[in-house]
Amino acid sequence: AQKITQTQPGMFVQEKEAVTLDCTYDTSDQSYGLFWYKQPSSGEMIFLIYQGSYDEQNATEGRYSLNFQKARKSANLVISASQLGDSAMYFCAMREPNDYKLSFGAGTTVTVRA
Amino acid sequence: ETGVTQTPRHLVMGMTNKKSLKCEQHLGHNAMYWYKQSAKKPLELMFVYSLEERVENNSVPSRFSPECPNSSHLFLHLHTLQPEDSALYLCASSQELYRGATEAFFGQGTRLTVV
Numbered sequence A: 001a002q003k004i005t006q007t008q009p010g011m012f013v014q015e016k017e018a019v020t021l022d023c024t025y026d027t028s029d030q031s032y033g034l035f036w037y038k039q040p041s042s043g044e045m046i047f048l049i050y051q052g053s054y055d056e057q058n059a060t061e062g063r064y065s066l067n068f069q070k071a072r073k074s075a076n077l078v079i080s081a082s083q084l085g086d087s088a089m090y091f092c093a094m095r096e097p098n099d100y101k102l103s104f105g106a107g108t109t110v111t112v113r114a
Numbered sequence B: 001e002t003g004v005t006q007t008p009r010h011l012v013m014g015m016t017n018k019k020s021l022k023c024e025q026h027l028g029h030n031a032m033y034w035y036k037q038s039a040k041k042p043l044e045l046m047f048v049y050s051l052e053e054r055v056e057n058n059s060v061p062s063r064f065s066p067e068c069p070n071s072s073h074l075f076l077h078l079h080t081l082q083p084e085d086s087a088l089y090l091c092a093s094s095q096e097l098y099r100g101a102t103e104a105f106f107g108q109g110t111r112l113t114v115v
Helices: none
Strands: A010-014 A019-021 A033-039 A046-052 A064-069 A074-079 A088-095 A108-113 B004-007 B010-013 B018-025 B031-037 B044-050 B053-057 B064-070 B073-079 B087-094 B110-114
Touching: A010 A019, A019 A108, A033 A064, A033 A074, A046 A064, A046 A074, A074 A088, B004 B087, B010 B018, B018 B031, B018 B087, B031 B073, B044 B064, B044 B073, B053 B064
Parallel strands: A010 A108, B010 B110
Antiparallel strands: A019 A074, A033 A046, A033 A088, A064 A074, A088 A108, B004 B018, B018 B073, B031 B044, B031 B087, B044 B053, B064 B073, B087 B110
């Protein structure tokens, strides 16, 4: 079964505007970690932000924030003040307890327009 | 700074060739991974090494053979590949294997094309 679902294959956003990327996950564990990665056309996966399941506050890292709604099992990424360099593919991922692998979603392609 | 370096960046090989992908991490991490990224599919974990010991071989065909000579280097040896093996192969490392909050650091990948 798919553990991470990203329903938006592609999105367009105007420069300087905010964009929200959806991510829902499926786990029966109470303790887990959620990650967002950015993959530009160069191929490298760049870590953006982490949210632990027991963290009470939503994670923020600069222009990135994670809208964590535990009851709905969603972990949406918000990119504020979009820049042209934000154009990339974005992946949501989860690590469950006692598991070393990250389960990735299918990704969302973001294109920032000038 | 790229803490995880992969070479080559691009590789085209015939089905009868033998080639190797190299990964080097400069982060002092204990765990290293090979992932495969095919078009329109989520990343698939192939192999995991912790302190140079293979932890998982995720039902990967034997035409892919990993090697981890030390905690900083990871290789993926390729032989008699199929066209469907064409993909982006990503190497990653993390501080420890099971620590929940530990993010994985990825290299830039090797774009492999099998002809």
